[in-house]
Amino acid sequence: MRKVAIVGIGQTPVREHWQSNLRDLAVSALRDAMDDAGVETLDGVTVGNMLSGALSEQEHLGSLIVDYAGLDGVEGMKIEAACGSGGAAIRMAVKAVASGLMDTVGVVAVEKLTEYSGNHSTAALATAADADYETNMGLSFVGINALLMRRYMYEYKYDKRDFAVFPVNAHMNALHNPNAMFHFPIDTDTYASSKPVADPVSLLDASPIADGAAAVIVVAEEMVDRFKGKPISILACEVGTDTLALDNRKNPLWLRGVERSVKKAYYIAGVKPSDISLFEAHDAFSIMSALSLEASGFAEAGQGLRFAAETGVGIKGGLPMSTMGGLKGRGHPVGATGVYQVVEAIMQLRREVPAEIQVPDIKYAMTQNIGGSGATVITSILKCLNS
Amino acid sequence: MDIPRYWRLKDQRYKLQGTKCNGCGHLSFPPRLVCPECKSRDYSDYRFKGRGTLYTYTIIYQAPDRFDDQAPYLVGLIDLEEGVRVTAQLTDMTLEEARIGMPLEMVIRQIYEDGARGPILYGFKFRPPFNRENR
Numbered sequence A: 001m002r003k004v005a006i007v008g009i010g011q012t013p014v015r016e017h018w019q020s021n022l023r024d025l026a027v028s029a030l031r032d033a034m035d036d037a038g039v040e041t042l043d044g045v046t047v048g049n050m051l052s053g054a055l056s057e058q059e060h061l062g063s064l065i066v067d068y069a070g071l072d073g074v075e076g077m078k079i080e081a082a083c084g085s086g087g088a089a090i091r092m093a094v095k096a097v098a099s100g101l102m103d104t105v106g107v108v109a110v111e112k113l114t115e116y117s118g119n120h121s122t123a124a125l126a127t128a129a130d131a132d133y134e135t136n137m138g139l140s141f142v143g144i145n146a147l148l149m150r151r152y153m154y155e156y157k158y159d160k161r162d163f164a165v166f167p168v169n170a171h172m173n174a175l176h177n178p179n180a181m182f183h184f185p186i187d188t189d190t191y192a193s194s195k196p197v198a199d200p201v202s203l204l205d206a207s208p209i210a211d212g213a214a215a216v217i218v219v220a221e222e223m224v225d226r227f228k229g230k231p232i233s234i235l236a237c238e239v240g241t242d243t244l245a246l247d248n249r250k251n252p253l254w255l256r257g258v259e260r261s262v263k264k265a266y267y268i269a270g271v272k273p274s275d276i277s278l279f280e281a282h283d284a285f286s287i288m289s290a291l292s293l294e295a296s297g298f299a300e301a302g303q304g305l306r307f308a309a310e311t312g313v314g315i316k317g318g319l320p321m322s323t324m325g326g327l328k329g330r331g332h333p334v335g336a337t338g339v340y341q342v343v344e345a346i347m348q349l350r351r352e353v354p355a356e357i358q359v360p361d362i363k364y365a366m367t368q369n370i371g372g373s374g375a376t377v378i379t380s381i382l383k384c385l386n387s
Numbered sequence B: 001m002d003i004p005r006y007w008r009l010k011d012q013r014y015k016l017q018g019t020k021c022n023g024c025g026h027l028s029f030p031p032r033l034v035c036p037e038c039k040s041r042d043y044s045d046y047r048f049k050g051r052g053t054l055y056t057y058t059i060i061y062q063a064p065d066r067f068d069d070q071a072p073y074l075v076g077l078i079d080l081e082e083g084v085r086v087t088a089q090l091t092d093m094t095l096e097e098a099r100i101g102m103p104l105e106m107v108i109r110q111i112y113e114d115g116a117r118g119p120i121l122y123g124f125k126f127r128p129p130f131n132r133e134n135r
Helices: A023-035 A052-056 A061-068 A086-099 A118-128 A141-156 A160-174 A186-194 A219-225 A256-269 A284-296 A306-310 A326-330 A332-351 B004-010 B009-013 B065-070
Strands: A002-010 A046-050 A077-078 A104-111 A196-199 A212-220 A232-241 A275-282 A364-371 A376-384 B016-021 B042-047 B052-058 B073-080 B085-090 B103-113 B120-127
Touching: A002 A219, A002 A332, A023 A061, A023 A104, A023 A212, A046 A061, A046 A086, A046 A186, A046 A332, A046 B016, A052 A118, A061 A077, A061 A104, A077 A086, A086 A104, A086 A232, A086 A332, A086 A364, A086 A376, A086 B004, A104 A141, A104 A332, A104 B073, A118 A141, A118 B065, A141 B052, A141 B073, A160 A186, A160 A306, A160 A326, A160 B009, A212 A219, A212 A332, A232 A256, A232 A332, A256 A284, A256 A364, A256 A376, A275 A332, A275 B073, A284 A306, A284 A364, A326 A332, A326 B016, A332 A364, A364 B009, B004 B009, B009 B120, B052 B085, B065 B103
Parallel strands: A046 A077, A046 A104, A275 A364, B085 B120
Antiparallel strands: A002 A212, A002 A232, A104 A212, A196 B052, A232 A376, A364 A376, B016 B042, B052 B073, B052 B103, B073 B085, B103 B120
């Protein structure tokens, strides 16, 4: 297997892009990444997206985006793994390059969620869950996370306010990220008094749905000298899976998909949890941050919240998280999120982020993108090439 | 959900019918063609009794389209006596009555109406046991 690096990144701001369509968002991010890398053409393009069919009545994104990006005739295909689509698209590119089948692959992940009203989007997002046995019982995707949060609070004796650590940190960091959706700080009181969406999950537990696109250019590490962008090694990009339905898991509070993904990633990258300098977790909901910390080996079962409070997840904390706002503060353009996470980790490694949110000592950055309630998990570990 | 799909699920929706692995005896709901434990493809239909306890629950305030007129409502995960967990709405109780560990029994209820002219879809929900001594 060849070693793999990323030599170009691009992103659009995460917003309600009422005036932009899906293809233009994707093309902007992809061409920005190509400009950053200094490439004119690509061997292939993988497109991460979840809901173009349901919300934009548009599938067949691969060829559409390749055409509009000025890459006539290049192979392009959509990769879908619910909210994990972006990470999955990177995984496919890494496989293509590592195997030697392709040298230069563009990954662009895009989501356009503001095509419809909120309730319709709620129904579309719920397709990440088991349609016949979860969604059709009236369960929303937020509801699934609420089921986890309630049980977690019950088993480990936490109060709702204990979860504030994650959204408060995310909003604090997003303040300095110009591409983030939210630019206002929150405190524990605002968090605790926000209105319930699916009790006990309230508005400030939940990441906002939004539009956006992000892109990376994945190449063989032996070829990085041909490109302009500062190269970052992608040491591991590994997938773990679990049952789609929450009720089919013996212990829903232990994310086996995360554990499977992260164990492979640590092994392949040759690192352990204590080597990680920053962790971009899939903080779609506060409870997911806690469960991800535990299944990723940073904290024991039930100790995720305690770990966050004691170790510190702020920029200068023991394990900086959501450093550019995370899903909660930057926004969660569902299928695009996994690529935003990697783009942000690369900006941190390149030291290209605003001083207020630059993680000071950084060697290994870890991103973790989760599809559904943990059914598809993609963990990537990145570091500066030759450092 | 369209009629053929709902019709296909009638044994699950009305009878809580899953599968029992003829290899190792593992019980599954929903039905599975391959046993998740011993990987056997030899199975029989198995009808769950529909009694259990509440593992966790949520109150849905912002509901998907077709459930919008029911909000707020309760959805829970129920640990069946046979050792299998299922997802269902909770009914015949107030929002405040729900508590983890409470006993529940299956009942057939209307799930939703598919628009003004569409079919009314039925299926299982769970309620506190009708015999109040067990509550």
